Amino acid sequence: MKKFRRSGRLVDMTNYLIHNPHQLIPLTYFADRYESAKSSISEDLTIIKEMFEDQEIGLLLTVAGASGGVKYIPTASNDEIVVFLEDLCQKLEDPNRVLPGGYLYMMDIIGNPKLMNEIGRYFATMFANKKVDVIMTMATKGIPLAYAVATYLNVPVCIVRHEHRITEGSLVSINYVSGSSKRIQTMSLAKRSLKEGSNVLIIDDFMKAGGTVRGMINLVDEFQSNVVGTGVLVEANHQEERLVDQYISMTKLSEVNTKDKLVKVEFGNFFEKLKQMKENE
Amino acid sequence: MKKFRRSGRLVDMTNYLIHNPHQLIPLTYFADRYESAKSSISEDLTIIKEMFEDQEIGLLLTVAGASGGVKYIPTASNDEIVVFLEDLCQKLEDPNRVLPGGYLYMMDIIGNPKLMNEIGRYFATMFANKKVDVIMTMATKGIPLAYAVATYLNVPVCIVRHEHRITEGSLVSINYVSGSSKRIQTMSLAKRSLKEGSNVLIIDDFMKAGGTVRGMINLVDEFQSNVVGTGVLVEANHQEERLVDQYISMTKLSEVNTKDKLVKVEFGNFFEKLKQMKENE
Numbered sequence: 001m002k003k004f005r006r007s008g009r010l011v012d013m014t015n016y017l018i019h020n021p022h023q024l025i026p027l028t029y030f031a032d033r034y035e036s037a038k039s040s041i042s043e044d045l046t047i048i049k050e051m052f053e054d055q056e057i058g059l060l061l062t063v064a065g066a067s068g069g070v071k072y073i074p075t076a077s078n079d080e081i082v083v084f085l086e087d088l089c090q091k092l093e094d095p096n097r098v099l100p101g102g103y104l105y106m107m108d109i110i111g112n113p114k115l116m117n118e119i120g121r122y123f124a125t126m127f128a129n130k131k132v133d134v135i136m137t138m139a140t141k142g143i144p145l146a147y148a149v150a151t152y153l154n155v156p157v158c159i160v161r162h163e164h165r166i167t168e169g170s171l172v173s174i175n176y177v178s179g180s181s182k183r184i185q186t187m188s189l190a191k192r193s194l195k196e197g198s199n200v201l202i203i204d205d206f207m208k209a210g211g212t213v214r215g216m217i218n219l220v221d222e223f224q225s226n227v228v229g230t231g232v233l234v235e236a237n238h239q240e241e242r243l244v245d246q247y248i249s250m251t252k253l254s255e256v257n258t259k260d261k262l263v264k265v266e267f268g269n270f271f272e273k274l275k276q277m278k279e280n281e
Numbered sequence: 282m283k284k285f286r287r288s289g290r291l292v293d294m295t296n297y298l299i300h301n302p303h304q305l306i307p308l309t310y311f312a313d314r315y316e317s318a319k320s321s322i323s324e325d326l327t328i329i330k331e332m333f334e335d336q337e338i339g340l341l342l343t344v345a346g347a348s349g350g351v352k353y354i355p356t357a358s359n360d361e362i363v364v365f366l367e368d369l370c371q372k373l374e375d376p377n378r379v380l381p382g383g384y385l386y387m388m389d390i391i392g393n394p395k396l397m398n399e400i401g402r403y404f405a406t407m408f409a410n411k412k413v414d415v416i417m418t419m420a421t422k423g424i425p426l427a428y429a430v431a432t433y434l435n436v437p438v439c440i441v442r443h444e445h446r447i448t449e450g451s452l453v454s455i456n457y458v459s460g461s462s463k464r465i466q467t468m469s470l471a472k473r474s475l476k477e478g479s480n481v482l483i484i485d486d487f488m489k490a491g492g493t494v495r496g497m498i499n500l501v502d503e504f505q506s507n508v509v510g511t512g513v514l515v516e517a518n519h520q521e522e523r524l525v526d527q528y529i530s531m532t533k534l535s536e537v538n539t540k541d542k543l544v545k546v547e548f549g550n551f552f553e554k555l556k557q558m559k560e561n562e
Contacts, residue, residue: 007332008332011292011295011329012332012336014292014296015336018296048292050289051293055293057293107471111439111474113431113432114435116428139420140420140442144438147397147424151395154394156389157393159421161421167382168386192386193388193392
């Protein structure tokens, strides 16, 4: 392989780091890749680190020693998140979203990979230190956000489903009571989709009474694993006691008036929690 | 905003371009962002372009004139794809995947965002010039790959479903015959999920007789839109005539022997078609 100049290395290393977040990359990997001295690679990384921090693209952690290297942790700045969330709330307040039954049309938002990836990066910022092994979500509409978070945390996804498909081998199924409709429902996960002792981050698109999330928490128990966090895109206002007490919501649907087609959306608890977390670091 | 040196700009521009593929970015955007002269930005882009092409990260197209700018087109090299596909075929041939009924367990692959994103980039390379407006997929298992392709093409996703959920407003539903089971099934798409006259790329995880894909093609017709391509992750060997004649498959399941737990997987037509396409460019 030909030798690369610093400018070229910076471009390629940035691309590589962005595509390999939360992964320890030995300096020798880059030294070999560019046939450059480790000292030059270290200097390159210092430039990247400064720029990543300056532009709040993420952190670049360096681990010293023989088994050391560099690790890219994607993050997002408070300023960026506020602007994004204000825009998202405004989008969600569009009266044309109101559907019969007080539901909200959200497929334009969930169907937008760029929005999902942004929100995925925010959740990944929040849960970066939770040692997440796997993301769990519920088919269908939780999947896009779950994969976005998983991409930034560099972990796999397991998908819980309502159906009993036989095409994934033996399943673990649980019955649960939907908090809003009070109906008994079933959710299933393929046995080999989740290893015992995993740290699970639950991600879903919508939470009202919390029955689905509660069900997923119980399912995680069945797999002798631990829930290390729960993140939802939209939390709906709910009068009665919730079935889940710890969760992070990006936005909160405080009012849906079907008759007047009025929707009120505010920030969820995500932003406050993130600020607290950053202050405690 | 403070001034940035070239090295810093290269890092930040690379990050920005990678997160905004298939989008024309005016040079003034970068000039303002870094308070730099357009001539400096042009030189930066030349360095990035060379490195992107050298490392086959993608193409950097420059459009001259007042409404001009730069556009990043993600691509993948033939060498990289061959290595990846050989490894994928080997993974798929693991006899432990064989499930009753001749099905194959694939959730470890579909559940791996890194693999999905890689394959997404390959499909995005193949369909880069097809003026794709939107990706269509079928819930549940087609969704991860569909979003990966959509991220690299920077287009939205619409999700077709078997259920009749009422939470997305009025639906367009069609009946179709599953090619393998010969049963009549229904698929639905929310009316407002797809605009008339869209160029649609269909992405799915698995295709046997092609009934599901055929159904999606008919659904696209119902929306007065055009199918500009179909890509599947795994194509299964099928004796009878297929219901779809034009499709691109990443891999081909040529044999599943449940009794002996034998699986044979080979390259689909993707790689040959991509080579042809690149030769004709």
